[in-house]
Amino acid sequence: MDDKLIEQLNLWHEKSKHRQIIETLEQLPASELTYTLKNMLGRAYNNISDYGKALDILLSESTAGAEDPLWNFRVGYAYYYGKEYEKALPYFQKSAALGDSTAKNFEEWCVQELKNKMEQPPTNDGADLDKKWFDFTSQFVDKLSNNENDWNALSEHEQELAALWKLEMDMYNGGFLQFFCNWGTACYGHAVRALMRLKATESLAIIQKQYEIIEHLEDNKEIEKLWDIPNYLTDAEQHEISEVLDVQYWDNKDQIIEKTFTVYADLMDNNEGNTERKSTLNQIAWSFSSEAYTDAALFDEEVMQYQKDIFGSAERWNPNEIVLDASAVQIQYEAWIMKPSDLLENERLISEDEDIFDGEADDEGYQVEIVAQFKADNGENFSALEFLMKAHNQQANKELGDHVFFEGIAEEPTEVDGVPTYYIACGS
Known part of the structure; x- marks a missing residue:
């Protein structure tokens, strides 16, 4: 080949x-x-x-x-x-x-x-x-x-x-x-x-x-x-x-x-009666990229346009929906990095990967699982727009390989060190 x-x-x-x-x-x-x-x-x-x-x-x-x-x-x-x-x-x-x-x-x-x-x-x-x-x-x-x-x-x-x-x-x-x-x-x-x-x-x-x-x-x-x-x-x-x-x-x-x-x-x-409505984050499509965003309004427009490109309309995207009722959350995601300094200040490797730099890197770098913690701007909860933008920016300086398409988050988080933690699942 x-x-x-x-x-x-x-x-x-x-x-x-x-x-x-x-x-x-x-x-x-x-x-x-x-x-x-x-x-x-x-x-x-x-x-x-x-x-x-x-x-x-x-x-x-x-x-x-x-x-x-x-x-x-x-x-x-x-x-x-x-x-x-x-x-x-x-x-x-x-x-x-x-x-x-x-x-x-x-x-x-x-x-x-x-x-x-x-x-x-x-x-x-x-x-x-x-x-x-x-x-x-x-x-x-x-x-x-x-x-x-x-x-x-x-x-x-x-x-x-x-x-x-x-x-x-x-x-x-x-x-x-x-x-x-x-x-x-x-x-x-x-x-x-x-x-x-x-x-x-x-x-x-x-x-x-x-x-x-x-x-x-x-x-x-x-x-x-x-x-x-x-x-x-x-x-x-x-x-x-x-x-x-x-x-x-x-x-x-x-x-x-x-x-x-x-x-x-x-x-x-x-x-009976235990079914819940799927949140905005589990209805939309999005593609992570190397572009970081500082303007929430611009990011909102980009996400809205992406929904129109994929689904024909933006009706699935509700940027103001409160999707996470917590003052701080963690995300966990997979990426390739070349050196410890590629980690941002609010990031750490999962315990299984802490010694990974002692070994040789692959051509793409070191494949690791990263945990990042960030806080809600209002100190109480996250809207769909705030969470997705922060999750996007968190990964913008990393190599994600073929898996760049956001596929939603779990309805219930995992508690890690007392902080609700969501795994960011990405498809290709």
Whole structure:
């Protein structure tokens, strides 16, 4: 691969010259478009909002990209901004499971968009019931995600409801193989327990048959990851799982939604009314750059224009919304620096990186996690404008690599030394 070409493409990407990337790559013979170059071409089409073209390119590498968190993220991104949230969700789930922290935010936003979709006035009682079930079960998926997918952080009933949500979402999207390869044996076990508790006998029998078909691969040492499983199934086994049993699951009459409300009634009563509106910071788009701002009005105009460029309007941007009710906060972010003096006065490295300068730097410098603390101008709280501007300026003198696109913050901060701390997640 031509390293100079890759370097040039990345430079154009940083400068938002996405059409130049497209023109350059589309002039190459098809035989020279490697997996990496197709990923960069798909990203460029995403960045000019041609999501259909991005999907055509990215999905042509679905086999090579199956275990690539970045490829899964970019496919999910194209579906998400194409407003196909049901299709976007499993790709963000897969990317997050493979370690992409940014994908977790998009996973949450997909869930919220699907909730919002269900909140439209129902045309019948069934639609209203579907929405109610989705709201109820998805909160335990959120809890699992917020605890780094540690099932032990959930109670037994919460485990069952989170697994049931994953089962239903994947079974009606990609089927049993998508469900099992995304979430594994533990999730399958919790889902089985949920169906047993619901007395959903048809659904239970179907997924148990599907599991029995793949169970013989359990001791196959050539299988390194769950998504290798489909490659080791015979055509007959694939047909039985996906063409016969998946269809039977879709047609079963177990009334899972209705039974959920009856069986888990106590848990539902304890969790009603817990959903909150997503804040401005988790609705907008923004790109961090090396330009520092001293004029808040100018920064506000820049952010507003960016929303218009990305979404077609600035309605998502509410600069005056009080987003953080604290007199001081910390942000944590990843960057590359060359020397200790690159840290600003209000910054420090996380404890794991304190000795990093004792070693040799990479070509880009030292990759570190930085914690920065800043105070609210009014001594009480932060507006969306103040927080985003300060977070932007904090990183302006750093190299952020390919991850420059702001992807929101957690709804609840982590307490570090008594100060609310937010991880700044950035995508590429």
